[in-house]
Amino acid sequence: xxxxxxxxxxxxxxxxxxxxxxxxxxxxxxxxxxxxxxxxxxxxxxxxxxxxxxxxxxxxxxxxxxxxxxxxxxxxxxxxxxxxxxxxxxxxxxxxxxxxxxxxxxxxxxxxxxxxxxxxxxxxxxxxxxxxxxxxxxxxxxxxxxxxxxxxxxxxxxxxxxxxxxxxxxxxxxxxxxxxxxxxxxxxxxxxxxxxxxxxxxxxxxxxxxxxxxxxxxxxxxxxxxxxxxxxxxxxxxxxxxxxxxxxxxxxxxxxxxxxxxxxxxxxxxxxxxxxxxxxxxxxxxxxxxxxxxxxxxxxxxxxxxxxxxxxxxxxxxxxxx
Amino acid sequence: xxxxxxxxxxxxxxxxxxxxxxxxxxxxxxxxxxxxxxxxxxxxxxxxxxxxxxxxxxxxxxxxxxxxxxxxxxxxxxxxxxxxxxxxxxxxxxxxxxxxxxxxxxxxxxxxxxxxxxxxxxxxxxxxxxxxxxxxxxxxxxxxxxxxxxxxxxxxxxxxxxxxxxxxxxxxxxxxxxxxxxxxxxxxxxxxxxxxxxxxxxxxxxxxxxxxxxxxxxxxxxxxxxxxxxxxxxxxxxxxxxxxxxxxxxxxxxxx
Numbered sequence: 001x002x003x004x005x006x007x008x009x010x011x012x013x014x015x016x017x018x019x020x021x022x023x024x025x026x027x028x029x030x031x032x033x034x035x036x037x038x039x040x041x042x043x044x045x046x047x048x049x050x051x052x053x054x055x056x057x058x059x060x061x062x063x064x065x066x067x068x069x070x071x072x073x074x075x076x077x078x079x080x081x082x083x084x085x086x087x088x089x090x091x092x093x094x095x096x097x098x099x100x101x102x103x104x105x106x107x108x109x110x111x112x113x114x115x116x117x118x119x120x121x122x123x124x125x126x127x128x129x130x131x132x133x134x135x136x137x138x139x140x141x142x143x144x145x146x147x148x149x150x151x152x153x154x155x156x157x158x159x160x161x162x163x164x165x166x167x168x169x170x171x172x173x174x175x176x177x178x179x180x181x182x183x184x185x186x187x188x189x190x191x192x193x194x195x196x197x198x199x200x201x202x203x204x205x206x207x208x209x210x211x212x213x214x215x216x217x218x219x220x221x222x223x224x225x226x227x228x229x230x231x232x233x234x235x236x237x238x239x240x241x242x243x244x245x246x247x248x249x250x251x252x253x254x255x256x257x258x259x260x261x262x263x264x265x266x267x268x269x270x271x272x273x274x275x276x277x278x279x280x281x282x283x284x285x286x287x288x289x290x291x292x293x294x295x296x297x298x299x300x301x302x303x304x305x306x307x308x309x310x311x312x313x314x315x316x317x318x319x320x321x322x
Numbered sequence: 323x324x325x326x327x328x329x330x331x332x333x334x335x336x337x338x339x340x341x342x343x344x345x346x347x348x349x350x351x352x353x354x355x356x357x358x359x360x361x362x363x364x365x366x367x368x369x370x371x372x373x374x375x376x377x378x379x380x381x382x383x384x385x386x387x388x389x390x391x392x393x394x395x396x397x398x399x400x401x402x403x404x405x406x407x408x409x410x411x412x413x414x415x416x417x418x419x420x421x422x423x424x425x426x427x428x429x430x431x432x433x434x435x436x437x438x439x440x441x442x443x444x445x446x447x448x449x450x451x452x453x454x455x456x457x458x459x460x461x462x463x464x465x466x467x468x469x470x471x472x473x474x475x476x477x478x479x480x481x482x483x484x485x486x487x488x489x490x491x492x493x494x495x496x497x498x499x500x501x502x503x504x505x506x507x508x509x510x511x512x513x514x515x516x517x518x519x520x521x522x523x524x525x526x527x528x529x530x531x532x533x534x535x536x537x538x539x540x541x542x543x544x545x546x547x548x549x550x551x552x553x554x555x556x557x558x559x560x561x562x563x564x565x566x567x568x569x570x571x572x573x574x575x576x577x578x
Contacts (some may be wrong), residue, residue: 101464
């Protein structure tokens with residue numbers, strides 16, 4: 001019987017960090033509910049990865065060449081067929097490009113609600129509870145995980161991935177494909193590699209990172225100058241990249257790079273969870289924003305509520321003088 | 323290729339959020355609602371596809387109250403039809419299940435080859451509109467899409483993964499796609515064009531009556547994170563802050 005089940009995420013043959021975050025959350029739920037934690041591993045030649053999933057009591061593998069790369073329709077057919085046979089209490093998916101593709105279809109077929117954006121779980125008096133972060137990190141919603149079955153998508157930030165890297169040896173079981181995978185309407189073709197040739201922001205010791213608060217493309221020059229004075233590079237959050245003020249290679253966050261510089265100077269960045277995911281582990285985070293309630297101050301070591309455009313030239317001059 | 327864009331309205335996060343003391347939930351009565359940013363990207367991608375291969379772009383939204391300006395803006399940008407769904411219970415809070423139910427019902431009477439919407443919205447708690455609509459209409463769904471190219475009755479899409487990696491995926495039509503970013507920044511339209519659209523164009527209405535909610539997510543409480551609790555705040559004006567940051571960076575050996 002599957003009770004708390006983590007759907008393992010893999011990308012190009014490796015297990016992604018969010019999987020371990022989910023295992024950490026799933027472990028808490030399974031222990032609180034006095035049940036077992038299962039990791040469901042879909043793919044092709046993936047059984048060799050099962051040993052990394054030691055936080056689970058059991059690993060269930062389903063292998064097929066059409067599961068080799070993520071395919072929302074194929075994964076949906078397989079997970080639905082499996083969970084219809086063994087109804088889980090809670091299914092955990094990543095709040096990611098793969099997990100969110102799967103969540104809606106899977107939940108509806110299981111007649112289960114979805115709770116999106118969960119960060120932590122707890123069990124109080126036998127009731128499983130979620131805590132989710134919404135509205136760009138400005139609002140926390142809490143409540144019970146609906147019974148009898150629910151699907152939850154998990155984001156990072158609540159548990160460290162290392163908490164989900166267990167050392168026990170889980171029981172490994174390989175199941176036959178529970179659903180047909182012919183006549184798929186969605187087909188994976190190939191990967192398109194990230195552009196190269198630009199600065200690798202993941203390797204920079206100092207990052208001056210800009211968000212929406214920089215207001216327009218012309219102001220990027222001011223920031224370039226500040227980065228030069230600091231001996232660092234310029235990076236940015238999603239809105240800045242989407243406006244084409246900076247190239248995609250400079251994106252920090254869930255869809256971009258994970259960075260751990262010695263200094264991360266966040267200028268006009270609100271600190272939405274998608275951004276936090278990419279910079280939370282920087283050694284020193286200094287945040288400048290006009291909004292005193294910006295979630296970035298929950299991550300930063302130092303903060304100041306001043307106008308970014310007013311501060312940047314003054315900071316550049318002060319550094320040049322230094 | 324006929325495209326329907328699903329647009330949802332979400333709280334404007336530039337304004338402060340407040341908790342209603344009596345319910346413990348988000349105070350909604352004074353919330354300013356704006357179109358979900360990724361839905362604006364979905365509209366842009368639809369307009370780019372129309373520029374390339376023709377067809378009709380229709381924008382569909384629920385009548386949350388003050389949505390007309392956004393719909394006229396969409397028309398001014400190049401959308402062909404703007405449709406507002408009226409019904410009961412839309413203003414009670416964000417329930418994507420209810421929104422998806424309303425959209426799906428209206429989509430039953432519309433012609434389309436493709437449905438585009440934002441891959442997510444800032445206030446998503448009970449799922450995601452695109453995926454929920456796709457499942458109700460039994461259509462394929464792919465999210466985190468950054469590019470759509472039509473080819474021989476199919477669609478070639480780019481799906482975004484971390485680190486700048488993309489996957490090229492083939493999807494049959496009709497389909498629902500969740501847009502993460504349009505190929506270009508959403509176009510800007512001058513106010514005079516929006517005013518002109520208000521005078522010359524019409525917003526269509528479809529009355530849905532009551533749209534029941536289902537598979538609801540219970541919310542016991544909402545809270546504002548204590549954002550200032552972590553950072554040590556540097557006080558002063560811009561000049562003083564700049565000097566204090568330089569001192570801090572020197573102490574840490576980050577600058578000489």
